[in-house]
Amino acid sequence: MDLKRRDFLKVLGATAAGSLLPGCAGETKKLIPYLLPDEEIVPGVANWYASVCRECEAGCGILVRVMEGRARKVEGNPTHPVNRGKLCARGQASLQGLYNPDRLQGPLQREGARGEGRFKPISWEDGMSRWVSELEKHPGGAVLISRPVPGTLARLFSTFIKEISGRLLFYHPSAERALAAANHRSFGIDLLPEYDLANTTYLLSFGAPFLSDWLSPVHYGFAYGRMRQGRPTVRGRFIQVEPRLSLTAASADRWVPIRPGTEGLLAVGIGQVILQEGRARLAKGDRGRFEKFYSAFSLDQIAAETEVPREGIIRLARGFSEAAAPLAIGGGSAAAQTNGTNTLMAINALNLLVGNLGAPGGIRFLQPVEGFHSAQAHPVSEQALLDLRGFFKKQKRSVLMLYQSNPLYALPSSTRFREVFEDAAFVVSFNSFMDESTALADLILPDHFFLESWGDFLNEGIVPTAGLAQPVVIPRYDTRPVGDLFLSVAKRIGGRMEERLPWIDFRTMLREQWKTFLARRERDKSFEAAWVERLQQGGWWGPEGRLVSVSRRALPDAVEPARFEGDPKEYPFYLSLFESMGLHGGEGANRPWLQELPDPMTSVVWGSWVEINPKTAREYGIQEREIVRVISPYGEIEASVIYFPGNRPDLISIPLGQGHTAYGRYAKGRGVNPLTLLAPMIDPLSGTLATGATRVRIERTGRRGRPVLVDQTGEGTRRHPEGKKGET
Amino acid sequence: MRKWAGTLLALWVIAVALIVGFFYSQGSADLRGQDRQPIAFSHQRHAGELQINCLFCHRGADISPAASIPPVYVCMMCHRSLKAQTPETQKLLTYWNNKEPIPWVRLQRLPEFVRFTHQMHLNAGFKCTDCHGQVAQMTSTPRAATFEMGWCIRCHQRNGASKDCFTCHY
Numbered sequence: 001m002d003l004k005r006r007d008f009l010k011v012l013g014a015t016a017a018g019s020l021l022p023g024c025a026g027e028t029k030k031l032i033p034y035l036l037p038d039e040e041i042v043p044g045v046a047n048w049y050a051s052v053c054r055e056c057e058a059g060c061g062i063l064v065r066v067m068e069g070r071a072r073k074v075e076g077n078p079t080h081p082v083n084r085g086k087l088c089a090r091g092q093a094s095l096q097g098l099y100n101p102d103r104l105q106g107p108l109q110r111e112g113a114r115g116e117g118r119f120k121p122i123s124w125e126d127g128m129s130r131w132v133s134e135l136e137k138h139p140g141g142a143v144l145i146s147r148p149v150p151g152t153l154a155r156l157f158s159t160f161i162k163e164i165s166g167r168l169l170f171y172h173p174s175a176e177r178a179l180a181a182a183n184h185r186s187f188g189i190d191l192l193p194e195y196d197l198a199n200t201t202y203l204l205s206f207g208a209p210f211l212s213d214w215l216s217p218v219h220y221g222f223a224y225g226r227m228r229q230g231r232p233t234v235r236g237r238f239i240q241v242e243p244r245l246s247l248t249a250a251s252a253d254r255w256v257p258i259r260p261g262t263e264g265l266l267a268v269g270i271g272q273v274i275l276q277e278g279r280a281r282l283a284k285g286d287r288g289r290f291e292k293f294y295s296a297f298s299l300d301q302i303a304a305e306t307e308v309p310r311e312g313i314i315r316l317a318r319g320f321s322e323a324a325a326p327l328a329i330g331g332g333s334a335a336a337q338t339n340g341t342n343t344l345m346a347i348n349a350l351n352l353l354v355g356n357l358g359a360p361g362g363i364r365f366l367q368p369v370e371g372f373h374s375a376q377a378h379p380v381s382e383q384a385l386l387d388l389r390g391f392f393k394k395q396k397r398s399v400l401m402l403y404q405s406n407p408l409y410a411l412p413s414s415t416r417f418r419e420v421f422e423d424a425a426f427v428v429s430f431n432s433f434m435d436e437s438t439a440l441a442d443l444i445l446p447d448h449f450f451l452e453s454w455g456d457f458l459n460e461g462i463v464p465t466a467g468l469a470q471p472v473v474i475p476r477y478d479t480r481p482v483g484d485l486f487l488s489v490a491k492r493i494g495g496r497m498e499e500r501l502p503w504i505d506f507r508t509m510l511r512e513q514w515k516t517f518l519a520r521r522e523r524d525k526s527f528e529a530a531w532v533e534r535l536q537q538g539g540w541w542g543p544e545g546r547l548v549s550v551s552r553r554a555l556p557d558a559v560e561p562a563r564f565e566g567d568p569k570e571y572p573f574y575l576s577l578f579e580s581m582g583l584h585g586g587e588g589a590n591r592p593w594l595q596e597l598p599d600p601m602t603s604v605v606w607g608s609w610v611e612i613n614p615k616t617a618r619e620y621g622i623q624e625r626e627i628v629r630v631i632s633p634y635g636e637i638e639a640s641v642i643y644f645p646g647n648r649p650d651l652i653s654i655p656l657g658q659g660h661t662a663y664g665r666y667a668k669g670r671g672v673n674p675l676t677l678l679a680p681m682i683d684p685l686s687g688t689l690a691t692g693a694t695r696v697r698i699e700r701t702g703r704r705g706r707p708v709l710v711d712q713t714g715e716g717t718r719r720h721p722e723g724k725k726g727e728t
Numbered sequence: 729m730r731k732w733a734g735t736l737l738a739l740w741v742i743a744v745a746l747i748v749g750f751f752y753s754q755g756s757a758d759l760r761g762q763d764r765q766p767i768a769f770s771h772q773r774h775a776g777e778l779q780i781n782c783l784f785c786h787r788g789a790d791i792s793p794a795a796s797i798p799p800v801y802v803c804m805m806c807h808r809s810l811k812a813q814t815p816e817t818q819k820l821l822t823y824w825n826n827k828e829p830i831p832w833v834r835l836q837r838l839p840e841f842v843r844f845t846h847q848m849h850l851n852a853g854f855k856c857t858d859c860h861g862q863v864a865q866m867t868s869t870p871r872a873a874t875f876e877m878g879w880c881i882r883c884h885q886r887n888g889a890s891k892d893c894f895t896c897h898y
Binding site for chain 2: 029030031032035036037042043044045
């Protein structure tokens with residue numbers, strides 16, 4: 001007893017002394033003053049710079065807090081009409097892109113065979129000379145795959161590529177090409193619309209994950225809040241139709257777990273009921289056409305196909321058509337099928353039936369900001385990228401250039417897109433990180449990070465704005481802005497090219513563009529004054545944009561269930577790949593803050609997992625957290641199982657974004673990339689990859705995995721282990 | 729046997745107390761601070777004899793949370809035209825000629841979870857000497873007060889300033 005007591009006191013004393021030691025050491029021992037004072041910097045006082053976030057394709061306005069020349073915090077710009085002072089996790093984590101330890105720090109040249117991953121630094125002069133000489137050696141063979149950069153950079157790229165008779169492809173995996181194609185076919189307009197969620201009273205969403213990653217999540221998240229709580233007397237009702245209970249579905253009043261690929265049929269069923277019950281608000285000329293189209297379907301058959309009972313469809317139709325301001329939207333899982341475009345057109349037809357085009361709470365097509373010539377950057381679909389395979393085979397001597405795009409990761413291996421890289425004579429990457437595509441490059445000329453660059457961003461659709469981006473910190477590394485590179489090459493090539501791109505650097509070009517733009521809008525101010533004011537504001541936005549009138553009111557060509565790859569007997573499960581909230585399609589995987597952002601439905605961090613309905617899992621005898629093998633006709637992956645009652649029993653869902661084979665220390669070798677499972681199935685109308693069109697089976701491995709869940713209490717998703725079937 | 733144990737225990741407690749006390753005094757008083765500085769800078773000489781205003785060197789004090797250490801350039805505004813050099817001013821010239829900042833040792837320190845702003849206190853009418861002591865009479869610059877929470881609170885209490893947690897911890 002005595003001994004124990006003595007030991008205890010010893011330990012106590014030692015601990016007390018030990019705990020004081022680090023306190024004395026202190027974190028900052030030295031105070032290093034400036035050598036020369038900087039007039040614009042007062043140590044301890046923050047400067048806030050307005051700019052545009054480029055972490056996804058939404059283009060939110062941001063304010064960056066900069067102290068002593070370092071960017072410390074990113075917040076939303078309160079006056080920017082897209083995000084109104086709000087910002088998502090990805091925008092917040094953009095600082096970890098800027099200060100990422102794996103950023104490419106200067107130009108690199110390949111050593112050894114392509115793909116071996118050995119690079120050696122070269123000077124900018126040598127790098128530029130190599131690039132120019134390759135361009136000159138392969139006339140007409142240049143291909144630039146760039147992320148969409150709507151604004152002055154798009155104009156620069158398109159002028160440059162046109163002059164060397166090359167090809168320019170704007171591509172981003174989450175560009176919602178099916179939506180653009182469907183709107184073009186339904187309404188005859190080549191713009192993304194604004195869905196006026198804020199004034200809707202009944203929102204019927206087919207798979208659109210607008211609260212996590214769809215189009216402009218911050219904008220729609222804000223509008224959603226106003227729809228639910230912003231009006232004193234009305235609380236908008238919200239129904240989400242999708243096979244997996246996403247974060248968006250979890251916020252809905254009702255979730256309809258539909259059979260994958262039949263969303264268009266359900267929309268047709270709802271339309272049929274609306275027409276039959278005489279609630280359609282159609283123009284006179286359209287009535288006959290619509291009645292003929294809808295009468296071709298049987299409601300009972302639709303109920304059987306969609307697995308939504310007949311009464312459920314009638315209830316949805318009545319709720320939708322009786323509402324004062326109904327709105328139907330579609331995207332995400334509904335668009336990720338081989339019939340995606342037709343599905344979205346069937347959803348558009350619902351909006352035509354209730355006549356909400358241009359109305360408050362409906363669909364509005366707004367005229368984009370005018371005055372920027374040829375600055376639009378319409379993204380292309382996956383099919384356009386895959387068509388490069390033939391082009392490169394024929395050409396045999398092409399120069400492939402990559403700007404902020406990583407198609408080798410974003411496209412499934414079954415599409416054999418790697419051939420494009422193998423057939424290219426020369427590959428140049430302007431990316432900031434050593435990602436999967438850049439690792440196969442011959443020459444790497446890294447761009448500044450967006451917080452170090454000049455730029456602008458034209459928001460299409462949502463609210464017509466022109467965001468203006470300025471560098472907020474001095475470039476950290478020996479990188480160069482991609483605009484400057486193209487302009488200096490234009491100078492070297494000379495002739496007509498130099499005439500059309502005469503600017504000495506990209507900042508001058510940007511200022512010239514804005515000079516003509518602002519000259520028409522702010523006549524009473526000098527350009528210098530207006531320019532400084534726009535920089536402070538973060539861009540230009542006027543009053544509400546003009547409405548574009550709809551020239552066409554078309555019905556879908558055909559509505560039928562989607563096609564799937566894989567025999568249902570051998571591969572009994574549907575597969576749903578969803579973008580993770582933080583990592584999106586994988587671009588966020590090298591930001592530790594986003595890796596440790598818990599998935600909102602399962603609370604998993606830092607890894608991949610497979611979501612299975614607990615009922616199905618028990619049938620297979622699969623324990624939670626056991627590693628399971630998911631097999632498709634095209635590949636297989638292994639990951640830990642998380643019981644997820646929000647899955648249909650015939651559905652396996654896996655988050656996208658992990659499983660990088662490059663892309664820095666935080667991303668590389670973490671989790672699995674479920675895209676390897678996918679068959680090369682394409683929605684023919686839009687050319688979009690149908691990520692939901694591959695069937696899979698599962699196999700037990702018997703091994704136990706170690707997924708990291710933040711919610712370890714057994715609550716949350718596992719509160720209802722029975723996995724009750726959702727209401728319809 | 730039991731007696732020995734008691735004595736050992738008492739010795740142990742005393743030893744721990746001594747160690748703790750040693751580190752505690754080190755942390756709060758910085759008595760040997762002057763020796764640790766790369767240049768034996770004297771506030772008595774600059775602020776006392778030469779009557780240089782505190783804000784001439786610590787330019788951030790009334791416009792920033794941080795009082796700030798003067799850039800080497802500010803030292804050189806006077807020192808570049810001095811005729812007679814001492815070994816200590818020679819050190820300053822060496823730093824300047826090598827284009828190196830002077831690695832001063834930090835003596836005044838607050839934990840990370842405290843937000844103190846010089847600007848607010850100066851604007852409220854306090855003098856630098858109220859907290860930092862009569863530096864004009866000190867050759868070395870020890871910590872004049874503990875800068876611990878009790879000390880802050882007492883002053884806030886005396887002057888009727890806010891005692892809300894979020895005044896300093898946010």
